Amino acid sequence: MKGLGIEANVTYIDTQSPAHQANSVLGPTPPNGGLNPDGTVPQTYPNLPYNGLSKWAYNVQLLYSRGKVNFRLAYNWRDKALLSTNVNPLSYATSGGNPYTLNTSPTNFDSAHSYPVYNMVPAYMAAAGYLDMGFDFKVSEKISVSFNAGNLLNTISRTLQEPIPGVFQPYDYNVSDRRYDLNLRVRF
Numbered sequence: 001m002k003g004l005g006i007e008a009n010v011t012y013i014d015t016q017s018p019a020h021q022a023n024s025v026l027g028p029t030p031p032n033g034g035l036n037p038d039g040t041v042p043q044t045y046p047n048l049p050y051n052g053l054s055k056w057a058y059n060v061q062l063l064y065s066r067g068k069v070n071f072r073l074a075y076n077w078r079d080k081a082l083l084s085t086n087v088n089p090l091s092y093a094t095s096g097g098n099p100y101t102l103n104t105s106p107t108n109f110d111s112a113h114s115y116p117v118y119n120m121v122p123a124y125m126a127a128a129g130y131l132d133m134g135f136d137f138k139v140s141e142k143i144s145v146s147f148n149a150g151n152l153l154n155t156i157s158r159t160l161q162e163p164i165p166g167v168f169q170p171y172d173y174n175v176s177d178r179r180y181d182l183n184l185r186v187r188f
Contacts, residue, residue, distance in 0.1 A: 003066030010058040015050045045085070045122060045165055054079040054127075070136040077129035080160065080168075085122045104170055115169045117161065123171055126158035142187045150179040 049055070057078040064071040105113040131152040138144045159172040 003064050005063040005065070007061040007063060008059065010056070011054075012056055013053050014055060015053055016047050017050045045162070048085065048122060049082050051082050051084070054081040068138040070134075072132075072134040074132050075129060076132070077127070079127045080124045083123045083125055083159065085120075104173060115171075116163075117171060122162040124160045124162065124168070126160050128155050128157055129153070130155050144185045146183045146185070148179075148181050148183075151176050152178060154178055 057076075059074060059076040061072060061074040103109055103114045130150070133149045133152060134146065135148075136144060136146040154175065154177065157174040157176060158170065159174075160168045161171040162168055
């Protein structure tokens with residue numbers, strides 16, 4: 001089939017940042033307000049990755065380009081990625097020393113849908129995949145129309161917290177919604 005193409009790639013990055021410091025909720029808590037004697041935060045998570053880098057990521061694109069028509073359908077996925085090691089610095093202070101609770105259901109408040117939000121623990125962007133589409137049509141040499149749609153699967157972006165090394169719990173949910181745009185380009 002003329003004009004049809006596919007493009008794909010996979011990325012693997014295994015990182016460890018010795019500079020990250022974070023507290024485990026299990027302690028032990030040093031006597032100096034939770035800090036080491038030199039004022040640094042105890043490093044209870046020695047193998048944290050660099051911020052923003054997913055261990056695995058891939059994308060696949062289906063492309064079509066022929067004559068006046070261009071079409072692109074792309075799926076992008078990435079593994080979880082560290083966002084911060086200093087999340088919710090006020091959660092304990094503002095709740096009387098106890099973590100507050102995140103509820104992930106608008107109607108069900110049981111323990112299966114409620115999670116404590118901890119202080120000074122690593123937070124991650126959860127793994128997620130997004131499907132996007134683009135279409136261009138060249139009406140004439142001077143006029144073209146394009147239509148783009150983002151997040152066609154209406155993927156929910158989730159944030160995870162790691163209160164204990166290796167244990168991940170929900171922290172936040174966000175729906176970016178589907179996005180559409182229609183463009184008309186005119187050259188003078």
